[in-house]
Every structure is written in structure tokens, then in C-alpha cells.
Amino acid sequence: MERVLARDLKKHSGSKVMVEGWLHKKRLLGGLTFINIRDRSGLIQAVVKDKNEVEKLRGLQSGTILRITGLATEEPRAPGQAELHDVNIEVLVAVSEEPPIEIDKPLSHKSDNLDTLFDYRAIGLRNIDEATIFKLRSELLRYIRDFLYQEDFVEINTPKLVAGAAEGGAEVFKLDYFGKEATLAQSPQLYKQIMVGVFERVFEIAPAFRAELSATTRHVSEVTMLDVELGFIKDHSEVLDFIQKLVFTVISRLYKEHECDLKSLKAPELALKADFPRYSMKQIHEMYQKETGKDTSKEVDLTPDEEKWICEYSRKNDGCEAVFATGLPESKMKFYHMKGEEGTARSADLLFRGVEIATVPQREHRYKELVEQMKKAGIDPDNPGFSAYVSAFKHGLPPHGGFGFGIDRLTEKIIGLDNVKEAILFPRDINRLTP
Numbered sequence: 001m002e003r004v005l006a007r008d009l010k011k012h013s014g015s016k017v018m019v020e021g022w023l024h025k026k027r028l029l030g031g032l033t034f035i036n037i038r039d040r041s042g043l044i045q046a047v048v049k050d051k052n053e054v055e056k057l058r059g060l061q062s063g064t065i066l067r068i069t070g071l072a073t074e075e076p077r078a079p080g081q082a083e084l085h086d087v088n089i090e091v092l093v094a095v096s097e098e099p100p101i102e103i104d105k106p107l108s109h110k111s112d113n114l115d116t117l118f119d120y121r122a123i124g125l126r127n128i129d130e131a132t133i134f135k136l137r138s139e140l141l142r143y144i145r146d147f148l149y150q151e152d153f154v155e156i157n158t159p160k161l162v163a164g165a166a167e168g169g170a171e172v173f174k175l176d177y178f179g180k181e182a183t184l185a186q187s188p189q190l191y192k193q194i195m196v197g198v199f200e201r202v203f204e205i206a207p208a209f210r211a212e213l214s215a216t217t218r219h220v221s222e223v224t225m226l227d228v229e230l231g232f233i234k235d236h237s238e239v240l241d242f243i244q245k246l247v248f249t250v251i252s253r254l255y256k257e258h259e260c261d262l263k264s265l266k267a268p269e270l271a272l273k274a275d276f277p278r279y280s281m282k283q284i285h286e287m288y289q290k291e292t293g294k295d296t297s298k299e300v301d302l303t304p305d306e307e308k309w310i311c312e313y314s315r316k317n318d319g320c321e322a323v324f325a326t327g328l329p330e331s332k333m334k335f336y337h338m339k340g341e342e343g344t345a346r347s348a349d350l351l352f353r354g355v356e357i358a359t360v361p362q363r364e365h366r367y368k369e370l371v372e373q374m375k376k377a378g379i380d381p382d383n384p385g386f387s388a389y390v391s392a393f394k395h396g397l398p399p400h401g402g403f404g405f406g407i408d409r410l411t412e413k414i415i416g417l418d419n420v421k422e423a424i425l426f427p428r429d430i431n432r433l434t435p
Contacts, residue, residue: 229402
């Protein structure tokens with residue numbers, strides 16, 4: 001007899017079937033024993049009447065692996081609107097130790113319970129809601145890849161052990177590499193630009209490492225990044241249009257195809273338009289000051305409160321909770337960004353639900369200008385960690401631009417979680433290196 005999954009049980013109503021999975025919950029009700037079995041597709045309810053079958057469950061805890069045969073029967077109140085009757089139970093792996101947390105109930109995501117949540121992650125992820133978070137994350141990645149493949153991109157894999165810091169600065173993890181100093185990659189920035197000279201359009205979904213001494217709801221030491229680079233662009237607006245199309249397509253598809261899952265997690269309702277509003281940073285400072293009386297005009301970047309405010313403003317007035325903040329100051333730009341006019345960079349921040357999810361610049365593709373900007377930033381173009389990168393420009397790169405954003409943060413914001421670590425299977429921050 002072939003195994004039937006939870007999602008297909010109703011299709012077999014009236015037939016004898018075999019299911020396999022983990023004991024998720026058992027309860028006694030009116031002289032009957034009800035058990036829920038969890039498999040990769042959901043929950044199956046089985047009604048156990050026979051005392052001999054009930055006896056097989058004595059002393060067994062959740063996590064016990066069972067094989068059950070029985071009659072599939074329609075039942076509107078059961079998960080999947082079907083359940084098993086007249087069952088025969090076979091215990092494949094018995095678990096007698098009581099679990100450290102109850103996975104058949106919602107797990108607390110309050111800030112004072114997060115350590116407990118992560119300490120028992122291996123068991124807690126068996127909770128249906130917890131698993132749903134990561135099923136949605138998996139679908140998000142699939143939709144991103146679908147979109148980029150349709151747009152003629154090539155997926156690449158770049159080194160995570162590197163000889164220099166792509167972003168510059170000291171926030172890197174250093175390690176001994178056979179007697180040489182190496183760092184864990186902060187991003188694939190240098191490599192994806194090099195690969196524009198090969199494929200024109202490239203992307204990577206991979207871990208990146210940031211040695212930031214930040215214990216906030218927004219920072220972790222290991223992140224999963226989507227990095228995109230596209231060549232032969234006409235101007236900076238083409239890069240903005242592209243990320244706008246990607247984000248709109250992917251998030252809209254997720255909300256459409258996984259509406260029930262998102263509702264079960266109490267995700268916020270989506271307010272998104274195909275064309276995201278664009279406000280200059282100067283405009284946002286002025287609008288924010290007019291609304292709150294707080295002067296932020298001397299800030300190099302938007303304050304966290306401004307990011308939250310402009311997204312709420314845009315949702316209410318523009319019907320869209322994704323916003324571009326344009327006209328970023330030159331002082332904020334990286335050495336590989338292209339300068340704009342009047343002290344600005346050809347770059348913008350994409351904000352979504354109150355937080356920056358991506359910086360979206362046009363790159364400096366001209367060899368001489370790039371070398372000059374590197375030297376101004378205190379970076380030696382002849383350093384072994386940068387020489388191959390510089391060589392790609394010396395031998396011809398087209399006008400290009402790109403962006404990178406954290407899959408963790410985007411997942412967090414889509415679902416409506418309060419901490420980016422809740423969207424990561426096994427998060428790493430300044431205090432956590434296990435499990």
C-alpha cells in the first residue's frame with residue numbers, strides 16, 4: 001500500500017489508506033482517542049476506538065513516528081476535512097521522553113521568550129506555524145529565482161573566503177587561512193560586477209557575514225542575501241524600475257498563492273502598486289519635519305523613525321507601502337557607486353513596511369573614475385583582494401547597476417514578525433552561536 005499524504009487524504013475518502021508521520025497531538029474525548037499525525041504536507045486526524053490500538057500509544061510522546069492504516073472518511077471539522085477511522089497503528093520510532101516545549105500550541109514570539117524559542121529550535125520548528133514561516137520563505141526564494149530566470153539572468157556562486165573586505169571598513173570576521181589573513185565575505189559585490197563582464201545579468205542567493213556589534217531586532221551576524229547585477233543599463237532609473245518589478249511581482253504572487261498561510265500567521269494586508277512612489281531624501285526630511293516638528297535635515301541618512309513614517313504616509317496617501325528614497329547624499333555612497341549631481345549619488349534606498357530593504361545604485365563602470373574613488377576611500381587598487389576586480393574594469397565593463405537585500409528581513413516584513421531572527425532557521429548574532 002502506497003503512502004498517502006495529509007493534503008491528499010480527502011481524495012481517498014471511502015478507501016483504506018496508509019499514512020506515516022510524527023505523533024503531533026493526542027487527546028481523549030468522550031471515550032474516544034483522537035490523534036494528529038504530522039507529515040510534510042500537514043496534519044491528519046485519526047479516531048482510535050479499539051482499546052488494543054489505544055494501548056499502543058501508552059507512554060508515547062509527540063515526535064513518535066507512526067504508520068497508520070485506516071478508512072479515509074470525510075469530516076468537515078478535521079484538518080483537511082477528512083480523518084481516519086478503524087485504524088491499525090504501527091510504532092516505527094517510539095519517543096518516551098517528554099518534549100521541552102509543547103509544539104501543538106502557538107509558540108511565544110515575545111521578546112523575552114526568544115532565547116527559549118531559539119534554544120529549542122530543533123523541536124519548535126515542528127510547530128505548524130513555525131514551519132509555515134519557512135515554507136513561505138522557501139516559496140519566496142523560488143519566486144525570486146523564477147522571476148530572474150525569466151529576465152535572462154544567470155545564477156552564480158562566489159567565494160565566501162576572501163582576501164579583502166568588499167564594503168571596506170573593519171566590520172569583518174577575520175581568520176587564519178594557511179598562514180594568511182582572510183575574511184568572511186560581507187557580500188559578493190566585487191564578483192558580481194566582474195561577472196557582468198561575462199553574462200551581463202547575474203544574481204546570487206547566498207550567506208554573507210557582518211561583524212557588527214549590534215544587538216537589535218534588525219541585525220544578525222550571518223544573513224542570506226539576494227544580490228543582483230545587470231549590465232548595459234541606460235541610466236539609474238532602469239535599475240529602480242527593475243527592482244520595483246521584481247519586488248512587486250514576487251510579493252504579489254506570494255500573497256495570491258499563499259493567502260491562507262499568510263492569514264494563519266496574521267500577516268498584514270498587502271498595499272502594493274506596480275509603480276512605487278519616489279520621494280527624495282530632502283523631501284522626506286521636509287515632510288517629516290512638517291508633520292512632527294523634528295528637524296532631521298542634517299542627517300546623512302533617514303532616521304529609523306523617518307523610514308517608518310514615510311512608509312505609513314505612502315500606504316495611506318499613495319496606496320503603496322514600498323517607497324523609494326532618492327537623492328542619497330554623496331557622503332553615503334560606496335567607492336563603487338556613481339556620483340550624481342549636486343552632491344548626491346546615483347542611488348536610492350528601497351523601503352518596505354518601515355525599514356530599508358535595499359540600496360539601489362548605478363555603479364561607476366569607468367576605470368579611471370573607479371580607481372580614483374577607491375584611492376579616495378583609502379583602498380589600494382593593487383591590493384591582492386581588489387586587483388582582479390579592478391582588472392575587469394580595465395578591460396571593459398558596460399554601464400551597470402544592481403542591489404542586494406536580505407531575504408531574512410524581507411521575510412520578516414512580509415509575514416509581520418517583530419525581529420529578523422524569527423525569520424531565520426538558526427540565527428547567529430553577537431550572543432548566539434548554537435544550535
